[in-house]
Amino acid sequence: MKKLFATALFCTVFASAASAVTINFEDFDEGDVLGIGTDLGGGILADVTAIGGIAQAVVFDTASGTVSAGNDPDLTSPFTNAEDSSDRRGFGNALIVQENATGGPDDVVGxxxxxxxxxxxxxxxxFLLDAEVxxxxxxxxxxxxxxxFxxxxxxxxxTGSNPNNNEFTLLGFAGAVGDTLRIDFAGSGALGEFELSAVPLPAAFSLLLAGLGGLVLVRRRQTA
Incomplete structure (x- = not known):
C-alpha cells in the first residue's frame, strides 16, 4: 500500500508541476506555415488557423538581418516590456498572420x-510583440x-518603425484552463511565445486517494 501511495503521489506531482511547456516556435524554420495537426513541441498538438491576409499562420524570425526583420523592422529583437523598461529580452521565432503570398514573412495589418x-x-x-491598442x-x-485580455x-x-525601440506585452493567464486560444490583432503584431501546463489527471487523484486509504488501513492493523 505504501508503494501505491508513493506511485499516486508521484503521478499527481508529475501531472501538475512537471509538464510546463513554453511554445516559442524555435523548432520551426522562418517562413514555415503552421496548420492542422501542428506539433508545437512537448507533446502539444493543435490545429492552427489564421484569419486575414492570405489566411496563413507563418513563422517570423525576429533576429536582425533576416528576411522577416527586413520586411517588418517593428518585429526585430530585442524587445522592451511595455510596462517595465528595465525588462528587455530577445525572441527568436514568432508567429504572424501572413500578408502576401510572396516576399517572405510579413505580418498583415489586423x-x-x-x-x-x-x-x-x-x-x-x-507574449505579444508590437501589438496595438x-x-x-x-x-x-x-x-x-x-x-x-x-x-x-x-x-x-x-512603437512605430524604430527597430531600436520595439516592445512586447506580457499577459498573465494565472492557470486558466482551456482548449482554444484566439488572438485578434487590431493592427500589425505577432505572437512571441506562450507557456502552458498539463491539467492534473483525475486518475492520478483517484490513485492518490486509494493509496491514502490503503495506508490508513495498514496502520490500523498494525496498532490493533
Missing amino acids: GSLIFNFDALWSFASL GTSATLFNGSDEVAS TLDRSNESE
Missing part, C-alpha cells in the same frame, strides 16, 4: 491567430470564455 488544442491545458503567460487574447474552454494605452506595445 488579423487573427487561432489554436484549437487536442486537450485541455492550463495557461500561464503569453484593441488587440485581444482570449482563452476558451469549449464555447465558454475563461480568460480574456484587451490591450489599452497602459500595455500596448506598438
